[in-house]
Amino acid sequence: MFRLSIAAAGKDRGTPTAEMTGTYLDRASGMARGLGIDGPSLHVIEAPKALSGPERQAREAELLLGAVPPGDGIILLEERGKNMKSRDIAALIEKHRDDGAGGLHFMIGGADGFGSALTKDHPQVRGTLSFGAATWPHMLCRVMLAEQLYRAMTLLAGHPYHRD
Numbered sequence: 001m002f003r004l005s006i007a008a009a010g011k012d013r014g015t016p017t018a019e020m021t022g023t024y025l026d027r028a029s030g031m032a033r034g035l036g037i038d039g040p041s042l043h044v045i046e047a048p049k050a051l052s053g054p055e056r057q058a059r060e061a062e063l064l065l066g067a068v069p070p071g072d073g074i075i076l077l078e079e080r081g082k083n084m085k086s087r088d089i090a091a092l093i094e095k096h097r098d099d100g101a102g103g104l105h106f107m108i109g110g111a112d113g114f115g116s117a118l119t120k121d122h123p124q125v126r127g128t129l130s131f132g133a134a135t136w137p138h139m140l141c142r143v144m145l146a147e148q149l150y151r152a153m154t155l156l157a158g159h160p161y162h163r164d
Contacts, residue, residue, distance in 0.1 A: 003103025004032065004039040004093065006145055007067040009060045009110035010138055011046055017139040024146035031153035037097065040149045042142070043067035047110065057115025064107050064118065072103035073126035076114060077141060081128030086162060089129070090152035096126070106149075108141050 006025075012018045021042065028040050045063035047056050068074060073096055084092070096104045106129065109118070120128055131144055154161035 001038040002036055002097040002101070003069070003072060003105070004037050004149065005041045005043055005067070005103070005105045006108065006142065006149070007043045007045070007064045007105050008108040008138065008142055009045055009047065009064065011044060012139045012142065015139065017143050021142045021146045024143070024150045028146070028150040028153045031150075031157050031159065035097075035153065035156050037093075037153070038103075040146070042146075053112065054115055056110065057112050058117045060110045061114060061117035064109070065124075068105045068124065069102055070124075071101075072105055072124065073101055074122070074124045075104065075106045076118070076120065076125055076128045077106060077108045077130070077145065078114065078128050079130055079133070079135060081130035083130050083132065086148060086151050087155060087164075089148050090155040092127070093149075093152050094156055106145055108138055108145070111138070 012021070025040055025042060032039060045060065045067065047059040047063060051059055093104060104126070119125070131141065136144070151162055
C-alpha cells in the first residue's frame, strides 16, 4: 500500500493546532484506505535543544530522513517552494501512487529551515511546496497541510468536499 505522511520538526502536543491536525489526518485516513493509501500519518521529530544553527539543521534533517523509508519520495515545504492548487496536490499524490512509488512524505523543517543537509537536490526529494510568500508558524503549516491532504483524498475519491 502507498504510504503518505507528514514529517515535521518540533513538538505540538495538547494544543488547538495539534487537535485540528489530528482531525484532518483522521478524516483523510478514512478515505485513503479505499484509494490504496496508508495514512496520512504524522511523524514528529525533536532535535536536542542544546543544538543551534547548522548543527541543529543537520540533526533535524537526519531525524526527518529517518522517518522516510529508503526510495520513498519527499516533498519539502519551504517558503520558496512551488505554489500549487489543491487539485495539483491531489494529482501529485495520485501520480506517485500510480507510478508505483512506495510512498510520498511531506516535510516541514524546524524554525531554522532545512539547511544544506536536506535540499531539493537530495535524491529522495521529488519537489517543493509553498503556502505562499508569507511566513507561517510551523504549527499552522501542519494544520494547512493536513487539510490539503484531506482535500486531496476527497478529490481522488470524487467526494464533494472541494469546490472550485
